[in-house]
Amino acid sequence: MADENTPNQSQQNPEQQLRALRDAIDSVDTQLVDLIAQRAAITAQVGAVKRELKQPLYVPSREQALIQGRRDYAEAKGLSADLIEDVLRRIIRESYRTQTMQATSTSKTLERPVVIVGGAGRLGQLMGKLFANTGYCVEVIDKHDSFTAELAQKAQAVIVSVPVNQTVAAINALPKLADDCVLADVTSVKSAPLQAMLEQHQGPVVGLHPMFGPSVHNLAKQLVVVTPGRDDAQCQWIIEQFVNWGAHIETLPAEDHDTAMGWVQAMRHLSTFSYGLHMAEENADIEALLQVSSPIYRMELMMVGRLFAQNAELYADIIMANHQQFPTIARYLERFSEALKELQQGDKQRFIEQFEEVKRYFGQYAEQFLDESEGMVQLADDQRFRQQPD
Template sequence: MSSKSADAAATQLSQLRDAIDAVDTQLVDLIAQRAAITAQVGQVKRQLKQPLYVPEREHSLIRARRQYAEQKGLAADLIEDVLRRIIRESYRTQTMQATPTSTDLSRPVVIVGGRGRLGQLLAKLFGQTGYQVTVLDKGDQWTDELAAQAQLVMLSVPVNQTVGVIRQLPALAADCVLADVTSVKSEPLQAMLEQHSGPVVGLHPMFGPSVQNLAKQLVVVTPGRCADACQWLLDQFVNWGAHIETSDAGQHDEAMGWVQAMRHLSTFSYGLHMAEENADIDALLQMSSPIYRMELMMVGRLFAQNAELYADIIMANKQQFPTIGRYLERFGEALGYLEKGDKARFIEQFEQVKAYFGNYASQFLDESEGMVQLADDQRFRQQHGG
């Protein structure tokens, strides 16, 4: 290419980049305009007492925009990714406009353990929604007036202290809802039923205290007593955007053995092994695939949090310990036949497990691809100071 042609091409490239910058600015302006409209939507929802998250509306919106994107020759997945990120931000702005579902806001909501991180989040949500919130924590004393007036007492204390705290509760109003947010349910639920003769319900928020809002977050409900009297509380979580799943306490605790004890102990052991072997984390990050980076992120995430909390969670699921023991045996067996070079045995068991997962295997593969892309984008931003 001649010098003159190169100069012309460079000029054209600069002009095209300027045009892209102008369009990007317009995109930001349009997103800001959309945010202002969604804030108004939140105000109208409050008047109508509608929930933050309406799945049918979001699904309809996404479906229509995907079709329009294809008509414009754009990748539907790209537009869906962009819209979902924008929608997630709009939920954050609408959270403060949530509607109270209780019919009597003059009666206080008491958060026992309300200075803990999850307790603080719950107190904030109730307060923003218009409830009178009273926080009790270590050293705070109940008053007869508070016990008689409370419409809800919610326990957000460490799992190994929950039953003890329940047994020390004063006599509550007959219609006061007593609830807990502990990660195990059988013992706390039984203790609440024995301590309080009124409405009782067990809750397990399947999210951490760092969430910005409850849109699409899962709350598992284990019914106790007087379900109708507890319904306003469940409706409040739905109004905040949460998804409710109901389970009996025993079924919940069995599942949590897998979801929590097994996973957390496996993650802890992997991190412990890395530390004992002094693995070079920087080198692993530099040469890791996006999927391994995600796995490493989940390990590091555990150790960025409270050690006592995870010890309590694992130890509260002792019924899972025999299963964990069998897991270690299977791990050792697999290592044994791999050391012997028995590839056929590995393939045989691989196919057995593949058959067990069935269609879930391909479903999980598809779901993880989007997460892998996000992890890759995050690594790029970190590497380039974005």
């Protein structure tokens, strides 16, 4: 028996059939939108209940079970499990936005303020907004504000959120804090700020590095690196607060963090900057490049452009703060030059040998990264045609 939503095509010409089928698709799509709206209303209620239960925004095991269940159901219906997973993940990501403001506090002393030093900056504003929306009393100290001894003794936490090249000076300028006050920073280097905090404050100290920008809508699945300082147990409530907001926590010693950041930040940002600088000085035609770019190159070009849409001083500070990586970057330039020289000489075999050496170095990660990037490539391809008519 034909589905009631499927048009009868027996007495229609092809044009009429196509029009009827498109009308049927439009009807189903409208039903999908209605169902997603219904789901959004339910997830908002879930957020309210989570608040009562003091449960975190993001629970990995729950999300994984939900997705696996829908994948199994999709396969039973003859649909692509990957398709359904893609759709669900996008819907779930949106649902976290409705639940963010319903997060619960992990501190038992909400009447004591959380002080954000540098709270007028973009990341400082995000930190202040998150704490305030979760019920905390938030006090902002910016460059022209006085951090009084009275406020310092009341504060349950002081979070330093100033440019990386000003962090140590800002820490050294802090007044004496209450013995149980948690002192933390959110800068992208950790060794020097952590040492400064340990010398300035005798109470609990922890380094935090939010691995995201201030433009994020919520912290679901966002990474925060924790570098332990002193009195870990007393710092736990603030770490649990980030977890409650949905963040994923990784804990590293400060030196290990800074070594990794030399690769994650300094090396990558300087390479991206240099590529963009080269494009600009060569006057490459971006519009022409976009017209003929593959999805993967479009993604690479997007990441270059993304850098230059942001604050120049911020990236200069990040790169210069990782000066210990400069010798590695210099060796990278030498290898780049050597590879170019060999290619200019027509030494194809040497290129292939080195390619295979690097492939062995990456091992199983090469295939893993290929698989993970496929979804991103497809998304970039979709974005390319997003504004173009059928």
